[in-house]
Amino acid sequence: METKEFKAESKRLLDMMINSIYTHREIFLRELLSNASDAIDKIYYKALTDDTLTFDKDEYYIKIEADKNTRTLKITDTGIGMTKEELESHLGTIAKSGSLAFKSENELKDGHDIIGQFGVGFYSAFMVADTVTVISKALGSNEAYKWESAGAEGYTITPCEKDSVGTDIILKLKENTEDENYDEYLEEYRLKSIVKKYSDFIRYPIKMDVTKSRKKSDSDNEYEEYQEEETINSMVPIWRKNKSELTDEDYNNFYMEKHYGFDKPLRHIHISVDGAVRYNAILYIPEKIPFDYYSPEYEKGLELYSSGVLIMNKCADLLPDYFSFVKGMVDSEDLSLNISREMLQHDRQLKLISKNISKKIKSELTSLLKNDREKYEEFYKAFGRQLKFGVYSEFGTHKEELQDLLMFYSSKKKKQVTLDEYVSRMSESQKFIYYATGDTIERIEKLPQTELVAEKGYEILYFTDDIDEFAIKMLMAFKDKEFKNVASGDLGIEADEVEKVTAEEEKENKELFEFMKNLLSGKVKDVRISKRLKSHPVCLTADGEVSIEMEKVLNMMPNNQNVKADKVLEINVHHDVFASLKAAFENDKDKLTLYTHLLYNQALLIEGLPIEDPVDFTNDICKIMV
Ligand code: ADP
Numbered sequence: 001m002e003t004k005e006f007k008a009e010s011k012r013l014l015d016m017m018i019n020s021i022y023t024h025r026e027i028f029l030r031e032l033l034s035n036a037s038d039a040i041d042k043i044y045y046k047a048l049t050d051d052t053l054t055f056d057k058d059e060y061y062i063k064i065e066a067d068k069n070t071r072t073l074k075i076t077d078t079g080i081g082m083t084k085e086e087l088e089s090h091l092g093t094i095a096k097s098g099s100l101a102f103k104s105e106n107e108l109k110d111g112h113d114i115i116g117q118f119g120v121g122f123y124s125a126f127m128v129a130d131t132v133t134v135i136s137k138a139l140g141s142n143e144a145y146k147w148e149s150a151g152a153e154g155y156t157i158t159p160c161e162k163d164s165v166g167t168d169i170i171l172k173l174k175e176n177t178e179d180e181n182y183d184e185y186l187e188e189y190r191l192k193s194i195v196k197k198y199s200d201f202i203r204y205p206i207k208m209d210v211t212k213s214r215k216k217s218d219s220d221n222e223y224e225e226y227q228e229e230e231t232i233n234s235m236v237p238i239w240r241k242n243k244s245e246l247t248d249e250d251y252n253n254f255y256m257e258k259h260y261g262f263d264k265p266l267r268h269i270h271i272s273v274d275g276a277v278r279y280n281a282i283l284y285i286p287e288k289i290p291f292d293y294y295s296p297e298y299e300k301g302l303e304l305y306s307s308g309v310l311i312m313n314k315c316a317d318l319l320p321d322y323f324s325f326v327k328g329m330v331d332s333e334d335l336s337l338n339i340s341r342e343m344l345q346h347d348r349q350l351k352l353i354s355k356n357i358s359k360k361i362k363s364e365l366t367s368l369l370k371n372d373r374e375k376y377e378e379f380y381k382a383f384g385r386q387l388k389f390g391v392y393s394e395f396g397t398h399k400e401e402l403q404d405l406l407m408f409y410s411s412k413k414k415k416q417v418t419l420d421e422y423v424s425r426m427s428e429s430q431k432f433i434y435y436a437t438g439d440t441i442e443r444i445e446k447l448p449q450t451e452l453v454a455e456k457g458y459e460i461l462y463f464t465d466d467i468d469e470f471a472i473k474m475l476m477a478f479k480d481k482e483f484k485n486v487a488s489g490d491l492g493i494e495a496d497e498v499e500k501v502t503a504e505e506e507k508e509n510k511e512l513f514e515f516m517k518n519l520l521s522g523k524v525k526d527v528r529i530s531k532r533l534k535s536h537p538v539c540l541t542a543d544g545e546v547s548i549e550m551e552k553v554l555n556m557m558p559n560n561q562n563v564k565a566d567k568v569l570e571i572n573v574h575h576d577v578f579a580s581l582k583a584a585f586e587n588d589k590d591k592l593t594l595y596t597h598l599l600y601n602q603a604l605l606i607e608g609l610p611i612e613d614p615v616d617f618t619n620d621i622c623k624i625m626v
């Protein structure tokens with residue numbers, strides 16, 4: 001008999017299971033029962049579309065049997081079974097290997113995280129068993145096969161006998177150790193409580209022989225024990241239950257059971273609608289970003305059930321992109337069962353449900369923002385970016401819906417604030433909602449361009465995300481207040497005194513500015529006197545629609561069109577440096593050339609833009625040092 005090796009990734013996961021010090025080993029049962037239930041679902045679903053098959057409810061069940069003598073635990077199902085090839089491919093490799101690849105070596109070494117957070121599936125059996133045996137007969141086949149493995153060394157597959165279609169999983173429990181008692185998984189009460197905790201809602205009966213006692217005879221008070229088969233799960237799906245019957249823990253367990261995420265959900269939404277279209281839904285807002293969330297591999301969608309039967313794993317049409325982080329399921333009796341993917345897209349009922357769901361999510365988030373700011377901020381840290389994308393994408397179709405959910409860091413409050421909060425604090429004289437862009441809050445804090453606006457006492461929103469300015473451009477205004485980049489041409493700030501001085505100075509130094517402008521031709525559009533600088537000598541600003549930040553973002557994109565902002569070098573005429581410029585203009589044009597290049601390069605650095613020739617720049621600095 002040939003022993004086959006596990007695929008590398010599987011072996012790694014398996015090693016982790018075998019050596020795990022994980023404390024929630026009990027979840028192995030949840031995994032095996034959920035596989036059994038999936039397998040019955042598959043037959044049920046087949047029967048719906050295949051006339052030669054019938055589904056008699058009584059014939060489908062899962063059974064748990066514990067044998068203390070042999071220390072084995074057996075889980076039997078009457079599901080679809082596996083062929084020899086399926087045993088090979090489904091149990092020899094893990095479907096989740098892709099996700100595992102995303103995890104760092106360190107995380108894998110720890111193991112703890114993976115087991116607790118991932119749906120580890122079938123291999124979790126090795127947390128409690130030395131040997132796992134799977135005996136299976138596939139639907140439509142007259143051969144049965146036995147898959148057996150004692151861990152990382154590999155597995156064997158041999159033909160065997162089995163009467164009926166379905167699968168038996170037999171676990172030979174590990175020997176007890178000082179710290180671990182595996183015998184508990186042979187105890188009736190323990191098995192029952194694990195089933196109740198994780199698998200209560202499974203739609204098929206989970207049967208077990210339970211010990212009961214009865215009076216021996218009428219005459220005396222002696223009792224005898226006997227065994228009777230009992231269904232130990234309630235079989236009512238959680239989404240059909242009354243909200244008042246359910247605890248947070250129930251919802252969290254369902255989230256884990258379904259492998260919706262690796263985290264605990266931040267919030268759950270339980271919906272029961274009995275209107276134009278009837279449906280139940282349980283939705284979750286995750287706490288943490290899925291590791292692949294902002295990658296193309298991430299697939300949005302909700303599980304779709306029709307009258308309790310799973311018909312699609314990830315129905316994308318149920319969620320708009322901007323809520324793609326939402327997990328969960330929808331069950332409706334108004335959907336036809338054997339509906340195809342193409343038909344679903346045009347299904348009127350589905351559209352209604354989807355619209356309704358979006359509304360509920362929006363209102364849940366709004367209430368979170370209002371009533372539990374801390375949690376909302378946590379949520380926003382993870383998924384705020386997606387909301388901003390939502391404002392920007394599809395030409396701003398959804399901006400009205402999403403604008404109230406946005407938050408940005410405020411110069412005044414030193415934390416995230418909503419646009420509504422900002423506008424409510426605006427003074428009479430303030431015409432615009434001001435914002436500044438940069439890589440980090442610390443960097444924006446130091447930007448020379450913010451000086452005038454800050455001095456005026458106006459609040460400034462800090463945009464540190466590359467999507468921020470694009471989203472805001474799409475919004476254009478909030479409550480009739482337009483947005484204004486502090487680095488844009490006209491700041492809308494009345495300062496007569498400043499205007500007058502500027503006009504005079506401009507006239508006086510016209511030739512100096514012309515000279516500098518010529519030196520920087522092709523690099524900046526203009527050299528001007530700054531109205532916004534207070535203590536810094538120079539800064540770069542932009543005329544027109546494209547800001548410097550936007551130029552940076554656009555040029556990082558793969559299909560970059562080499563978009564350029566119309567840059568302006570602004571000079572602070574009240575700074576001592578300006579006196580030096582004037583002197584150099586009178587006496588030493590070479591010096592002025594040197595100074596101009598230095599100032600321009602400094603302004604680039606402040607903006608976080610690359611200097612075209614760093615060697616030239618450092619040579620220039622050396623020149624003024626010696
Ligand atoms: P998942 O359930 O997420 O696909 P598992 O590791 O739990 O991952 O199971 C791997 C695969 O093995 C399943 O997708 C299924 O095809 C097969 N399988 C496991 N248990 C059973 C079973 N009891 N009956 C039929 N197929 C099963």
Ligand code: MG
Pocket residue numbers: 031034035121122
């Ligand atoms: Mg599974």
